Amino acid sequence: MRPRTALLLTLALATTPALAQQEISKVNGSITAEAGQAYGDLDTVNGSIRIADGATAEDASTVNGSINVGDKARVDSLETVNGSIRVGKDVQVRKDVETVNGSIFTDRGTTVGGGIETVNGAIGLVATQLAGGIETVNGDITVGIGSQVKGGIKVEKPQGWSLKPKRDPRIIIGPNAVVEGPLVFERPVTLYVHTSAKIGPVTGATAKPYSTDTAPAE
Numbered sequence: 001m002r003p004r005t006a007l008l009l010t011l012a013l014a015t016t017p018a019l020a021q022q023e024i025s026k027v028n029g030s031i032t033a034e035a036g037q038a039y040g041d042l043d044t045v046n047g048s049i050r051i052a053d054g055a056t057a058e059d060a061s062t063v064n065g066s067i068n069v070g071d072k073a074r075v076d077s078l079e080t081v082n083g084s085i086r087v088g089k090d091v092q093v094r095k096d097v098e099t100v101n102g103s104i105f106t107d108r109g110t111t112v113g114g115g116i117e118t119v120n121g122a123i124g125l126v127a128t129q130l131a132g133g134i135e136t137v138n139g140d141i142t143v144g145i146g147s148q149v150k151g152g153i154k155v156e157k158p159q160g161w162s163l164k165p166k167r168d169p170r171i172i173i174g175p176n177a178v179v180e181g182p183l184v185f186e187r188p189v190t191l192y193v194h195t196s197a198k199i200g201p202v203t204g205a206t207a208k209p210y211s212t213d214t215a216p217a218e
Contacts, residue, residue: 142172152181173197
């Protein structure tokens, strides 16, 4: 029995570090997930969250603060209320990316398994694969070069709780971008679609084609 007990204990100790994932929760203060390390949930109220290159984490959320994700990181979801979210290259987000008052940007090679949503903030994708859709109320949207959005785009009608923008949102579907689902606009927008892009049916707006590297300036 002793050799068997010793073997089981050795195996348990050997696997514990791989299974343990540090969870960090704060009220006031920023959080940093170190490069190459594994974490559970990362939560703060008043502070930013930084997930360094190659780190893994479960849900990362804050109320008042930005979220920055380094290249080749792996996370479950990203959420803030008052702050921007910036996602680096070759990142895997398994679920959603959401903010209320702030912008969202995802860089080349990133995949998002859910949707991307803001209320008052711009959304920009570069060569990003998005399994869900994009939703906003007052933000500009750029589905940049080579990006693919499977769930469509929706710009909702402003309600009493949302900020009134100075101009109509600009929606840009860039070169070789694909939006597979419907594009639904419940409020006036300016919609530019590159001639090399492919989109689903459009409701509530008229697409303006362009063939230059960037959309026309207003």
